[in-house]
Amino acid sequence: MATDLNNLRAIARACTRVENRSPGHEQLLKELFPQSGRAFTLGITGAPGAGKSSLTSALVSALRARELRVAVIAVDPTSPFTGGALLGDRIRMQAHHADPGVFIRSMATRGALGGLAPATHDLALVLDAAGFDWILIETVGVGQDEVDIARLAHLTAVVLAPGMGDSVQAIKAGILEIADLFVINKADLPGAAQLETDLSDWGKPVLQTIATTADGIEALFQKTIELRHALPPDRAIDHWAFRLRRMYAERQQLRLDSGAVLAAARRVAGREADPYTIIEEWLKA
Ligand SMILES: Nc1nc2c(ncn2[C@@H]2O[C@H](COP(=O)(O)OP(=O)(O)O)[C@@H](O)[C@H]2O)c(=O)[nH]1
Numbered sequence: 665m666a667t668d669l670n671n672l673r674a675i676a677r678a679c680t681r682v683e684n685r686s687p688g689h690e691q692l693l694k695e696l697f698p699q700s701g702r703a704f705t706l707g708i709t710g711a712p713g714a715g716k717s718s719l720t721s722a723l724v725s726a727l728r729a730r731e732l733r734v735a736v737i738a739v740d741p742t743s744p745f746t747g748g749a750l751l752g753d754r755i756r757m758q759a760h761h762a763d764p765g766v767f768i769r770s771m772a773t774r775g776a777l778g779g780l781a782p783a784t785h786d787l788a789l790v791l792d793a794a795g796f797d798w799i800l801i802e803t804v805g806v807g808q809d810e811v812d813i814a815r816l817a818h819l820t821a822v823v824l825a826p827g828m829g830d831s832v833q834a835i836k837a838g839i840l841e842i843a844d845l846f847v848i849n850k851a852d853l854p855g856a857a858q859l860e861t862d863l864s865d866w867g868k869p870v871l872q873t874i875a876t877t878a879d880g881i882e883a884l885f886q887k888t889i890e891l892r893h894a895l896p897p898d899r900a901i902d903h904w905a906f907r908l909r910r911m912y913a914e915r916q917q918l919r920l921d922s923g924a925v926l927a928a929a930r931r932v933a934g935r936e937a938d939p940y941t942i943i944e945e946w947l948k949a
């Protein structure tokens with residue numbers, strides 16, 4: 665049965681089908697959808713080196729101590745290796761690899777058919793349906809894809825570290841706006857207090873952590889639970905409205921025949937036709 669996800673290998677296989685957009689993956693997602701909706705997704709985003717992977721690993725330990733099943737999706741567009749996170753991430757996460765209550769997946773495929781954000785969300789749906797209680801999505805907060813990924817998590821933690829230049833200014837306003845909470849990691853380094861002052865203007869909770877020693881992880885967990893319970897009920901509707909628009913636009917794009925696009929582009933470039941009429945005709949078709 666296609667929807668049988670009761671072991672890690674079956675889950676990994678389903679993830680691969682969804683990630684590669686293999687034939688039939690949509691049918692699989694349709695079948696899994698009714699089993700989804702129970703997992704809590706936390707986006708963990710921020711600049712490279714801020715300590716997102718370390719923090720993720722520490723959070724996994726905190727969740728496992730409570731016997732919660734946790735899946736991690738590491739989205740790292742900077743890594744050229746398919747399915748490969750950075751070596752450091754691998755080593756850090758190795759501690760969890762033998763644990764059947766933990767599932768770790770890297771998404772490294774830039775330019776995935778239909779885009780990185782939709783593929784990541786579909787992956788999260790598979791893991792949700794597979795019964796994971798928490799899904800941690802680590803993204804590098806640089807591009808629109810990553811912002812979209814983080815935006816659609818239940819909550820998003822933006823991770824900053826002192827001594828990384830003008831962190832607050834360096835991180836784009838877009839990523840600060842999607843933050844539900846700020847984590848100042850590497851609080852053992854000088855400048856953490858100043859960073860906290862800088863961040864206080866945003867009116868969001870700010871927590872300090874030292875991921876490498878698990879300092880502050882318990883408080884981060886508690887704050888996350890608190891924010892989770894205070895989530896506005898409309899948020900899920902907003903997220904789905906956003907996703908439905910995206911999904912529709914993608915399907916439209918995939919339906920376009922590239923030969924026909926090229927032929928139309930030639931006509932527009934040659935001023936034989938105007939692009940507005942062409943789009944109108946496509947929408948009617
Ligand atoms: N001093 C200090 N170093 C940390 C802390 N958290 C992570 N690091 C180190 O910072 C580096 C980058 O961490 P990593 O988790 O890979 O960052 P990422 O790129 O945001 O995922 C690694 O060498 C970590 O060991 C911390 O709280 N304090």
Ligand SMILES: [Mg+2]
Pocket residue numbers: 716717718750753802
């Ligand atoms: Mg990382």
